[in-house]
Structure formats: C-alpha cells, structure tokens
Amino acid sequence: MEPVCVIITKKQKGPQKGGEKEKRQVKKETNTTAEKITMADIAEMAGVTKSTVSRYFNGGSIKESTRKKIQEIIQKYNYEPNTFARLKARESNVIGVVVPTLNSKVTSRVVTSIGRYLREQGYEVLIKDSDHSTELELKNLQRLMTQNVDGILLSAIAITEEHRRLIASGQVPVVVLAQDFEDGISVIADDYGAGRMIGKRIGRCHPEKVAYLGVDESDIAVGIRRKQGVLDGLRECGVEDIITVEGDYSYESGQRMTEKVLDRGKVDALICATDRLAFGAYRILQQRGLRIPEDVAVAGFGGYDESELLMPVLTTLKFDSYAMGYLGAETLLKLVKGEPVPKKQVIDFQLIEGKSS
Amino acid sequence: MEPVCVIITKKQKGPQKGGEKEKRQVKKETNTTAEKITMADIAEMAGVTKSTVSRYFNGGSIKESTRKKIQEIIQKYNYEPNTFARLKARESNVIGVVVPTLNSKVTSRVVTSIGRYLREQGYEVLIKDSDHSTELELKNLQRLMTQNVDGILLSAIAITEEHRRLIASGQVPVVVLAQDFEDGISVIADDYGAGRMIGKRIGRCHPEKVAYLGVDESDIAVGIRRKQGVLDGLRECGVEDIITVEGDYSYESGQRMTEKVLDRGKVDALICATDRLAFGAYRILQQRGLRIPEDVAVAGFGGYDESELLMPVLTTLKFDSYAMGYLGAETLLKLVKGEPVPKKQVIDFQLIEGKSS
C-alpha cells in the first residue's frame, strides 16, 4: 500500500515567551494566535481576582453584576478551567476507571455507560486500560490512587491479595465491578443465578449428557460462580452426566474446547461461559455436520448483538452491562459524597430465547 | 432482582491534617495508614531536594550513589510522580484521544492499539468519548487543548469548520484518524480503493442490478469515498443498474434499508457500507427466504470477527484498525517531537473472501 500523498511538514515553534501580559493584551483585541488562557487572565479582563473567578466556577457568593461580567468574558474566550490544575482542591472531580480491556463488548458498554453518567454529573473520567495484564492493572490502580482522583471504578481481571491491599491502604473510595469483593463495595452480575437459569433451561429438555465450556477459576465470577450455577441448575433437572472443560475467552478457545468435548464422545448440549465461546462451538459443530439444536443444543452468556445473527439464533443469558456501569458510577459518587451505599448490588439478567436449544 | 446483600456503610473520614511532616515520619516506620506520598517526602527521606528527585525522573546528572538511594526509597514506597501535577513542565507527557464512541469494534481496536504504543513510550493517555455527539466532540477537543496535553489524536464523527478552526487555532499538534483532513495530518483508510475493490469483486460476477446500502454523506470517508469507490468498481465491470439507499450505522438500519431495496424489486447483490449493515441485510434476506449468494450476493466492510460466523460467511473488506491506531500514535509523537511526518498516511486493507458472493 502506497501513501496517497506524502508531504513532509515541520512543527512550527510557538511564539517566544517574554513580556507575556502585554502581548496578550494586544492579542485580546486581534484574537489571531490563540494563546493558552488562564484563570488569572480571565480575572484580569473582568477586573477581579483569581479567587473571584474561582468562586464563579465553584459556587460562592458573587454579586450578580460581577457574575455577568465574568460569564461574558468566559464565553467570549470559550474558557474552561484546567481540571488537572486543581492540585489544591479537596475534590478533584476526576473519577478513575480501570478496565481489563476496551476491546470487549461488555467493557465498552460498561465504560460508555459510566462515562454518560459521570459526565452528566460534572466529573472527568480517566480510563485506564490494563490490556489483559494483571500487573498493569495493579499499576493503574496504584497510579490512580496517587493521582488525586476522587474515586475509582475497578473492573478487575481478578481480585488478588495485592488488589485488596491497595484498596484497603488507600484513602480513595473504590467500587468494584463484576467481581465479588467481600472487603468492599461491589456491583456484580448474579453469575450464580444466571448460570442456574441457563442450567435449568437446558436441563428441562432432559439431555443425557451436557458439556460446559468454562474459563479459568481465577475469575471468581465467571470461572466459579457461573459454572456452579450451571451445574446446580442442570442437576436440579436430574442431569447427572456433565463434563467440563476450561479455556480462555477467545473464539479459538471455543473451537478447541468444542473439539475436545466432541472427541470424547457424543453430547446433547453445550453450555458456554460466554457467547464468544459459543460462536466457536457453532463453527465446529457445523464443520462436523452436527445440527443445532437437533443433535447438540447450545447456550451462552452475554447477549451480544451478534448472537442473534447465528443460525439458529443463540439462546443466551444477557446481563445489563449498561446498568452495571450506571449503577457502579452512581454508587461511587455516593461513596465519594459520604452517603451510605449498599455493600453489594446485583444487576439484572434476562434469558434470551433463541432457537439453539 | 433483589440485592443479595445490602449492608450500609459510611465513608470514614481520613485522619485530620496538621503537623503532617512529623506524623509522616512516624508512619514511615510503622507503615500503617498509607498517606499520600509526594516528591518532597521522597526527597526528604533520601536526604536531597525535590529538584534532585525530579532530575532522577526526568534525566539529568545525578551521582550514582544518590541515584541508588533515591531508587531505593522510590521502590520501598512504590512511588510514582503525579503526572497531572507537572503544571510547569513544557511537556506534559499526556496525549489526548477523542473518539466518537467506545462502543464500536473499530474504535475499540484503534484505542487499544494507541494505548499500547503510547504506554510503551511513557505517555499517559486521556480518552475522551464523545458518545456520538458532535457538540461534545468539539467540547472534548477544546478542553484537551487547554488541558495541557502534548498532542491529540482525533477520530472525528465528521470534520466540520469548527473542528478546523479549533485545530488551526491551537498550539497542540493534532493527528486526525480515519477522516481526510486536508489542512493537517491524517491517517486514513483508503476508502475509495477499498470500495473499488469490493465493487469489482461483486461486479465481476456480472450482476444485473446491485444495491448499495450506505450512510450519510457528512461522513466523507465512508459516506462519500467508500461509496464512490464501490460505484466506480461496479461500473468498471459494466454494471450500470445500481441503486443506493442511506441510513445510519445500526443493525436495524441495515434491516430497514434492505427491506426498502427489496420492496423496490429484485436485486442480485447488496453491498453494505459496514458489516453491521450486512448483518441486518442477512436477517431480512433470510426472513424473505432469499438464498445467499444464489439469489442475492452480499458484501460488507469491516472484517468484524462475527462476520465469519454468518451463514454463509460474509465477504468483507477488512481494514487494519490496529495499524491505524499505532500509526496515528506514532505519527503524533513524531509531530510532538518536531520530527517531519507525512501529511497523509494510508493504512492497509484486505479482501476477506467469504461465501456470500
């Protein structure tokens, strides 16, 4: 691929510093080269002090006439105070969000939802992507705690002892998303309940043998609780012959696990820890000429938009990720403001009936 | 849905301030309540001044023995300087990223890629989600410019006059992603070339009549160039009977447009501006009992993972979003450092041959 067009440019140096104030005065009229404008500048133009302008933004008694005047200047220059320069402020109005990845349906929904709520509430959001690395996650968490944020929303890969220590040590309120966190505040999905519901949904068709495609148990929510729910749900319906396999969250892993299961003999149903794994299962089942659901029923978790595209449509359990983000953010703000909050909150889920079971 | 458990907690107030220094000295030994630690604290413990510690981090001549000593303390306290307190620094080491939404395959890939590169280069990334609002997008852009970032990566909804003005006015280098930006630096996908490739791919099967499901022309890249490419590609193969419809980027929009097209009469192929629209088309075609590709061929743009799940697998044109993020970030850093950069760079695409055409 060739560049359509490659023109070399050079960064032009900004105007030299020195005699700033005077220069700006001139520029104020001509408005040619927009210099960075500060609160002091605004104050000067409005004929008041920094403190008064600060009061304008943060609330405090101001005479109506001064307010008008400041407002005018603000608007004229489209000024907004630099959020990160509020070093002295007791509240920074910044909330940190740590996520395992941005490259996932669930997290991107959660983060979008968080952003909407917090923006509306006048907070700045600092998103930290840990890129699937627990090490980076801890670093992000630690960094946020020292970076003067008012609170942190943590969607952890898995809560470790180190996490606990950091959170406990800190003076920053933390709300944990999607993972149980006994020592603190969390907003979780009822993975056990959801698992049980899917287990029963599959179980009541009386399959002889069922396979569960799961993930590593270091993820307590998905790896343990969801699985346990599925197993219990199935057993409640009298299903006893259950095999479980483990992999990661990828499409390919779904394929591998399915192959592994099929190689061990016939199964009547596959319950997959996430829709993505189910996608992999579909691919393999189709390759082997097995019909869904006649030969093998399939179910997943997630309620991805794409699950509806599968032929047949996937039966899946949908968590309300938007609600999780919203509720998490709301809870964190309450916490920040010192209001009482429930220690553990659980978000809704919903069975999406497909044709795959 | 009932909370599993609702225990009311109260935010505990931090320890009172006053006599800080002395207190910290004590805490240093016991290490019980981790107080926020500053560069001055580190300096004191190392028996040097703030300036020296600052030099430690930013490079400057330091005696080996002092370096060791500082390093030791740093590690012991796991200290990292507060990135946002570098008010005085000429470089903030922060890069801002503005995206239309985080809730999209493409952007989340782009952002992930940007994050990886910039983190590696020691930069902090400030992600601003505009949530599909041009107004918010402009606000984000403007805010970033005054918030002392070293550079901005802008993935715009559509570049307006206002965008141009802001970017031109500013002293902050900006690299625009995915949208042509004649006045400045951009990294784009070759939408015209990609469109033409898909157009020819479909055209060479000699369809009588082809429909293009497109989007609003305010998006120059997708709305205009991609479409033009498709049209030209088809015409090169002698296809003359082409109808075009317009909608938004949603799954539902894909459905609606397909219905509209089919209601107007038979078509031999549907070319969709994005895979998501193609998903909608699939659904409608299946509903109406039309076979893909026998009755109607379908093609898309995007190369989403899910496109492979469709039955039959979707023929689509994949852009390397990771490359776009990486290249954009790399270019921006060069720009920041005053190195020469190409004005316009084009990322790769790749035809994914499915069974839908």
Added chain:
DNA sequence: ATTCTAAATGTGACCGGTTCCAAAAAATGG
C-alpha cells in the same frame, strides 16, 4: 448619621511537581 452584620472581594500561602540559576562538591591539571 452611626453601628453592626452579612455579602463580596482581595491576599497570600499552598498543591505537587519543573525549571532556571547559583552554590557546592568533585574532578582535572599545572
């Protein structure tokens, strides 16, 4: 008009860093 109180503004220290410049310490050389 005078006193008292409340509202509005100014003053200067401070937040956690960086930077410039001067002072101190170490290395060099004659």
Added chain:
DNA sequence: CCATTTTTTGGAACCGGTCACATTTAGAAT
C-alpha cells in the same frame, strides 16, 4: 596544593488553580 573546570546539588520562582482568612463594601438596624 591551589586554580579551574565540570558535575551535582540546592534555592526559589513558577505552573494554574483552590483555600482560609483578612479586608472591603453594601445593607439593615438603631
């Protein structure tokens, strides 16, 4: 061993804001 240069450090101002407190102004009450 002392003068000179170079390397390391310290001191103080500064970045763009906030805050506690002092001061001024305006309004109410006597």
